[in-house]
Every structure is written in C-alpha cells, then in structure tokens.
Amino acid sequence: xxxxxxxxxxxxxxxxxxxxxxxxxxxxxxxxxxxxxxxxxxxxxxxxxxxxxxxxxxxxxxxxxxxxxxxxxxxxxxxxxxxxxxxxxxxxxxxxxxxxxxxxxxxxxxxxxxxxxxxxxxxxxxxxxxxxxxxxxxxxxxxxxxxxxxxxxxxxxxxxxxxxxxxxxxxxxxxxxxxxxxxxxxxxxxxxxxxxxxxxxxxxxxxxxxxxxxxxxxxxxxxxxxxxxxxxxxxxxxxxxxxxxxxxxxxxxxxxxxxxxxxxxxxxxxxxxxxxxxxxxxxxxxxxxxxxxxxxxxxxxxxxxxxxxxxxxxxxxxxxxxxxxxxxxxxxxxxxxxxxxxxxxxxxxxxxxxxxxxxxxxxxxxxxxxxxxxxxxxxxxxxxxxxxxxxxxxxx
Amino acid sequence: xxxxxxxxxxxxxxxxxxxxxxxxxxxxxxxxxxxxxxxxxxxxxxxxxxxxxxxxxxxxxxxxxxxxxxxxxxxxxxxxxxxxxxxxxxxxxxxxxxxxxxxxxxxxxxxxxxxxxxxxxxxxxxxxxxxxxxxxxxxxxxxxxxxxxxxxxxxxxxxxxxxxxxxxxxxxxxxxxxxxxxxxxxxxxxxxxxxxxxxxxxxxxxxxxxxxxxxxxxxxxxxxxxxxxxxxxxxxxxxxxxxxxxxxxxxxxxxxxxxxxxxxxxxxxxxxxxxxxxxxxxxxxxxxxxxxxxxxxxxxxxxxxxxxxxxxxxxxxxxxxxxx
Ligand SMILES: Cc1cc2nc3c(=O)[nH]c(=O)nc-3n(C[C@H](O)[C@H](O)[C@H](O)COP(=O)(O)O)c2cc1C
Numbered sequence: 083x084x085x086x087x088x089x090x091x092x093x094x095x096x097x098x099x100x101x102x103x104x105x106x107x108x109x110x111x112x113x114x115x116x117x118x119x120x121x122x123x124x125x126x127x128x129x130x131x132x133x134x135x136x137x138x139x140x141x142x143x144x145x146x147x148x149x150x151x152x153x154x155x156x157x158x159x160x161x162x163x164x165x166x167x168x169x170x171x172x173x174x175x176x177x178x179x180x181x182x183x184x185x186x187x188x189x190x191x192x193x194x195x196x197x198x199x200x201x202x203x204x205x206x207x208x209x210x211x212x213x214x215x216x217x218x219x220x221x222x223x224x225x226x227x228x229x230x231x232x233x234x235x236x237x238x239x240x241x242x243x244x245x246x247x248x249x250x251x252x253x254x255x256x257x258x259x260x261x262x263x264x265x266x267x268x269x270x271x272x273x274x275x276x277x278x279x280x281x282x283x284x285x286x287x288x289x290x291x292x293x294x295x296x297x298x299x300x301x302x303x304x305x306x307x308x309x310x311x312x313x314x315x316x317x318x319x320x321x322x323x324x325x326x327x328x329x330x331x332x333x334x335x336x337x338x339x340x341x342x343x344x345x346x347x348x349x350x351x352x353x354x355x356x357x358x359x360x361x362x363x364x365x366x367x368x369x370x371x372x373x374x375x376x377x378x379x380x381x382x383x384x385x386x387x388x389x390x391x392x393x394x395x396x397x398x399x400x401x402x403x404x405x406x407x408x409x410x411x412x413x414x415x416x417x418x419x420x421x422x423x424x425x426x427x428x429x430x431x432x433x434x435x436x437x438x439x440x441x442x443x444x445x446x447x448x449x450x451x452x453x454x455x456x457x458x459x460x461x462x463x464x465x466x467x468x469x470x471x472x473x474x475x476x477x478x
Numbered sequence: 479x480x481x482x483x484x485x486x487x488x489x490x491x492x493x494x495x496x497x498x499x500x501x502x503x504x505x506x507x508x509x510x511x512x513x514x515x516x517x518x519x520x521x522x523x524x525x526x527x528x529x530x531x532x533x534x535x536x537x538x539x540x541x542x543x544x545x546x547x548x549x550x551x552x553x554x555x556x557x558x559x560x561x562x563x564x565x566x567x568x569x570x571x572x573x574x575x576x577x578x579x580x581x582x583x584x585x586x587x588x589x590x591x592x593x594x595x596x597x598x599x600x601x602x603x604x605x606x607x608x609x610x611x612x613x614x615x616x617x618x619x620x621x622x623x624x625x626x627x628x629x630x631x632x633x634x635x636x637x638x639x640x641x642x643x644x645x646x647x648x649x650x651x652x653x654x655x656x657x658x659x660x661x662x663x664x665x666x667x668x669x670x671x672x673x674x675x676x677x678x679x680x681x682x683x684x685x686x687x688x689x690x691x692x693x694x695x696x697x698x699x700x701x702x703x704x705x706x707x708x709x710x711x712x713x714x715x716x717x718x719x720x721x722x723x724x725x726x727x728x729x730x731x732x733x734x735x736x737x738x739x740x741x742x743x744x745x746x747x748x749x750x751x752x753x754x755x756x757x758x759x760x761x762x763x764x765x766x767x768x769x770x771x772x773x774x775x776x777x778x779x780x781x782x783x784x785x786x787x788x789x790x791x792x793x794x795x796x797x798x799x800x801x802x
Binding site: 157158160161164284285287288319320321322323325328329330331332334348350351352353355356359372377378379380381382477478 | 549
C-alpha cells in the first residue's frame with residue numbers, strides 16, 4: 083500500500099519533467115537507477131517501437147559530447163522541457179472510427195508535394211551522428227515515403243553533395259550573414275542543386291548554452307568560448323554580449339528576395355506581431371519554432387503560441403511548426419491548431435545516430451503510422467477535416 | 479529519492495561542506511554560486527542563505543521578437559540622480575564577515591568592479607568609511623525603521639558624508655511606522671526609498687508620506703512569508719505608483735531573465751540578495767564581480783532576444799504571465 087502511494091507521488095512529481103521521456107514507457111523507476119542512461123543491452127532496430135526508444139540507443143553509441151550536443155537546450159532548459167509539456171495541455175477528442183478506414187495524409191506546402199505533413203527539421207553537423215551524415219538522413223527520409231528534408235546551413239556535407247542523386251525533396255536553411263554576398267554565395271549553388279525553398283532562421287541572435295559551457299559538453303564547433311558567450315566569438319559591447327548577429331533586421335528578407343526566386347520561410351517566429359511582420363516583408367511561410375528550446379530560455383513552448391500565430395496569419399501563408407514532437411498524436415494536435423505541416427528535429431537525429439538511414443526511416447514511419455492512427459481515432463480521414471473542434475486545449 | 483535524470487534543470491555538481499569550490503570560470507549563472515557556497519560553507523551557515531522563492535518568476539514566459547537590430551544595446555538608466563551601468567543592485571545584506579573575512583568591503587569591491595550599484599546594510603561588519611572607499615559605483619545606505627533613532631541618524635549622517643546617494647528604510651513592524659520613518663529622514667537631504675512594500679495599498683501610503691522610491695520586497699517581520707510574493711504584487715504596485723517614484727524589487731532574482739521580467743512589468747531596477755552572499759562566500763570580491771557581470775550579460779542577451787535595445791523600450795508585451 084505504502085509503497086504504491088510513494089510510487090504514485092514520485093510519478094506525479096516526475097510528470098513535469100519526463101513528459102515524453104522513456105521513463106514514462108518503462109515502469110522501472112525503482113528497479114533501475116536511470117533507465118535512460120544505464121542500458122545494459124543495446125536494443126536492435128526491430129525492437130524499437132516508439133520514437134522515444136531511439137535516444138537510449140543513440141546515447142549508447144555516441145561519445146558523450148556528441149550526445150549532449152543534440153540533447154541540450156539553452157539556459158536552464160525551461161523552454162525545452164515546456165515544448166514537451168505543452169502537448170499535455172491539449173486533449174484530442176475521440177470519435178468513432180470511420181468505416182472506410184483509409185486515411186488521406188498527402189499535402190503540398192509551397193509547391194513541395196508530400197505524402198505526410200512531415201518534414202525533417204534543419205539540424206547541424208549530422209556527420210557527428212553517422213559517417214554518412216546528411217546523405218544518410220536523406221536516404222532514410224526518402225525511404226519513409228519521400229519525406230522532404232531541410233538541410234542545415236551548418237551541415238557536415240555541402241548541400242550539393244546531399245542533393246546528388248535521386249531522393250526526397252530538399253529545402254535549404256540559412257543563418258543570415260551580414261555581407262549580402264555571403265548569403266548569395268551559399269544560396270545560389272544550393273538552389274541550383276535543387277533546393278526548392280529557403281528557410282531563414284531568425285531566432286539565434288544571442289543564445290547561450292549553459293550545458294555546452296559546462297566543460298563536460300562540447301558545442302558543434304568545439305569547446306565553448308567561456309562564460310556568457312557564444313562559442314569563440316569576441317564580445318564587443320559593454321555587457322560582453324557577442325555581437326555577430328545583433329544586426330539582424332527585417333529588411334534582410336527584402337534584400338535576399340532580389341536573388342532568391344524560390345519560396346522563403348522565416349524560422350523561429352513565436353508571436354503574432356512577428357508573423358505579421360513576416361507578411362509585410364513578403365515571407366512565403368511562417369515557421370513557428372523556438373529552435374527546440376535552444377534559443378531564448380523561458381520562451382513559450384511553440385505549441386502554446388501556435389493559435390495566436392495561425393489566427394494572425396489567417397490562412398494567407400502556410401504555417402510550419404516544430405518543437406518537441408515525439409508522437410503522431412503531437413503532430414495531429416499541431417495540425418488541429420492550424421499548422422500546415424510539422425518538422426522533426428531531435429527524434430530523427432536519434433534515429434540517425436542509432437541505426438543510420440534505417441533508423442531515420444523507422445522514426446519517420448512510426449510517426450506516420452501514429453498520425454494515421456490518431457486521425458482514425460478522432461474520426462478524421464482527411465487533413466481537410468482536421469480542425470480545432472477535435473481537440474480541447476487548456477494552456478496554463 | 480529519485481535519481482537525477484535527463485530532464486532536470488542543470489546544476490553545478492559539488493560536495494556540500496567540502497570546502498572545495500569549482501574554478502570560477504565554470505560558474506555560468508547566479509544559481510551556480512549557490513552550489514559553490516554550499517560546497518564552501520558549514521552546512522548550518524549555508525542553510526541561512528540557501529534557496530529563495532522563484533515560483534512567480536517560473537510562471538512568466540517571454541514573447542521573443544526577431545529581427546530587431548540590437549547592436550546598440552544599452553542597459554544604462556538614471557535612478558535618483560545616479561547613472562546606473564545596469565539595473566542590477568547588490569542588495570543590502572548584513573553581517574557579511576561570517577561569510578568572508580573581508581565582509582562588506584569585499585562585496586563592495588566586487589560590485590564596484592562590475593560597475594553595479596550597491597546598498598550597504600545597517601548591520602555591516604565593516605565601517606561605512608571602509609566600504610565607501612571600496613566603491614566607485616553608486617551606492618545607497620540602508621537602515622531599519624525600528625532602529626534607535628539617535629544612533630541611526632548618526633550613521634545616516636556618516637553615510638551621506640561618505641557619498642551615499644539615497645537612504646533605504648526597511649519596514650519592520652506589522653503596521654507602517656510612519657512616525658519612525660519621519661524621524662529618521664528629518665533634516666536629511668538624501669532621497670528616501672522605502673523597502674518592504676508588498677501591496678498597492680502600502681505603496682499608496684508610502685507615496686502619501688512622500689517617499690522618493692519603493693522596493694517591493696518581503697518585509698523583515700514575522701508572518702511575512704504568507705504574503706503575496708514581491709513578483710506577484712509588482713504589477714499592481716507599479717500601476718498604483720504610476721511613474722511618480724521609481725519602483726524596485728527583490729526576492730528570488732537569479733537569472734538575467736528574472737530581472738527582465740521585473741523590468742518589463744515596470745520595475746526600475748532589481749536587487750540581488752542571496753546571490754551576492756553565495757558569490758562572496760565562495761570566491762570573495764572576484765566572485766561577486768563575476769556573478770553580477772554574468773547576470774548583466776544574461777539580461778543583455780535576453781533583451782536582445784526580445785528585440786529590446788534599451789530599458790525605455792521595455793513594457794509588458796515582453797512577457798506573458800501564466801496561471802501555473
Ligand atoms: C542538434 C540540433 C542542431 C540544430 N541545428 C539547427 C540548424 O543548424 N539550423 C536551424 O535552423 N535549426 C537547427 N536546430 C533546430 C531544429 O531545426 C528544430 O527547430 C528543433 O530541433 C525542433 O525541435 P525538436 O528537436 O524537439 O524536434 C537544431 C536542433 C538540434 C537539436
């Protein structure tokens with residue numbers, strides 16, 4: 083009796099933190115000290131059943147610094163935790179499964195056709211996770227019903243190399259550079275090599291990763307440059323703030339538009355005001371993201387700001403969403419609030435690190451199958467039928 | 479007891495009471511200094527300065543704004559006639575020689591090196607003159623409302639002579655001791671800042687009695703723990719004061735983002751209390767400097783991420799207050 087009460091209390095106090103961690107799936111709280119880290123055996127690919135199952139395998143296979151680079155969030159990781167928590171503040175309302183049983187999930191975003199409303203998020207240096215890096219990621223994405231992939235500005239392999247050969251559609255991501263020619267010399271070859279849209283990440287003006295600076299963890303580029311600073315960037319204002327991205331301005335979009343003829347997205351939008359500014363500057367789609375909790379800590383979760391942005395945009399441009407997605411039901415919850423598609427960051431990285439292209443494929447196929455199932459369970463057989471009425475939100 | 483897991487907030491790892499502190503460069507934020515103090519101090523002494531109520535701060539998120547040029551980022555402001563480099567004070571903390579052999583002098587030296595304003599406590603273990611000599615940044619002197627008037631007035635005179643720019647009177651009694659406040663300020667030129675205000679009604683009374691500033695803070699009196707936390711009352715105090723005098727706040731501020739939440743609500747500055755003692759205990763003046771500088775940089779960064787280039791640009795659209 084006592085034992086189970088204590089156990090229940092322990093579970094309750096854990097709930098905030100482990101929303102979405104393998105702890106929830108594994109009833110081993112007492113038996114095992116740390117069920118995520120203390121794996122005694124690495125599970126085979128066929129044994130992995132949910133996207134959460136890939137992280138422990140990746141952890142077992144990676145050196146700690148590389149594991150941490152994917153796992154961490156900025157500051158005290160409040161926002162990273164909240165990204166997962168927020169999905170608990172929405173309940174999908176079950177409905178009778180339609181008789182037909184077939185679910186239509188295909189869609190088109192900015193001219194890119196896709197079998198599911200799911201992209202691979204742009205994430206840096208995938209070569210750390212697997213020898214074939216972005217090429218393996220694309221191979222896995224292609225195998226999973228041609229899932230489109232957004233290639234990071236900080237990819238291990240150059241865009242043209244990732245784009246070589248047949249495969250799923252590619253978009254290219256850019257961190258704004260102050261010298262316009264630097265943007266041009268990066269984007270033009272990528273677009274020539276097949277990038278069908280440009281994703282401009284606007285949310286990294288001044289981030290700091292405490293965990294990365296703790297010494298035991300490395301950032302993508304090596305040991306951090308010390309307290310309060312972004313890696314090895316000289317501070318040059320009185321408050322020791324790294325200056326190299328503080329110049330960002332909206333007119334950047336007007337300027338790149340002169341030479342970018344494919345659609346342009348702004349990634350990292352978290353307010354209705356900024357969504358409207360995007361429209362003023364001719365941005366073709368809004369990408370709601372807080373960089374997976376790696377930008378400003380104590381930012382809201384992306385899920386809780388999605389309605390305000392969808393309402394501001396009023397269907398004029400597509401809204402793409404990422405942050406904390408680990409289940410098909412998470413995807414459906416975001417679609418129900420009005421996202422046109424979602425992107426997956428860490429989950430596919432764990433898949434890549436765990437089992438290369440096959441791991442990526444399996445992570446995506448799990449999400450696809452779970453999405454279909456969740457649609458059936460909520461009585462929806464088409465994306466067009468997905469709407470706000472199918473979920474109850476109770477944001478905090 | 480459950481084990482630390484992946485999803486827990488990050489914390490510096492130390493051995494409590496071991497006397498061994500990590501290298502200063504490993505400390506990234508004020509909360510790390512708490513761990514360092516825990517390592518350095520005798521557990522009973524550490525217990526006196528551990529913790530702090532941050533629950534109201536944890537219920538506030540930012541509304542980050544993108545693509546705003548913040549290269550000219552500036553945290554300076556004018557407060558009661560003094561120019562502040564950043565709106566983060568080392569608050570009044572007494573009896574600091576228990577935590578470091580150089581006590582308040584070391585704390586003052588650290589604050590001064592960080593260009594941070596300082597409030598010297600009436601319970602200082604060091605003389606007013608010694609502390610003043612260690613300070614180049616603006617500083618204020620603090621007394622308790624229930625202090626013996628003759629001795630207190632002599633100290634206030636000394637502080638004023640040594641360069642204090644304002645007098646902070648900390649409320650102590652269950653009812654405001656206006657007679658005592660009047661007696662302390664009589665014949666004195668320094669602006670008076672009343673510390674220990676926790677409600678709009680008290681703020682209104684303070685204005686009626688002509689104070690020149692308010693610090694929203696849990697008063698030093700029994701039963702105060704049950705009151706609304708300073709951060710919960712800040713908005714209503716700011717609204718009541720309506721810009722007539724500056725409103726400051728303390729209680730639980732640790733991260734630069736915490737400071738930003740108060741500034742966005744309408745505070746003019748924030749006082750750090752325990753973090754100063756943590757840093758002093760573990761690293762002396764250098765620790766205090768580093769802790770304050772880290773918090774300043776944190777604030778600067780969070781302002782940039784919210785698209786705000788100076789303190790005047792801040793308003794409540796920067797934040798969202800949540801129910802839980
Ligand atoms: C290890 C890692 C590297 C990332 N690198 C980039 C990047 O280079 N460019 C970018 O725009 N976003 C980057 N992101 C953010 C992702 O695109 C995406 O917004 C985020 O991962 C989504 O959250 P999730 O990981 O919870 O799915 C990165 C995220 C992670 C975890």
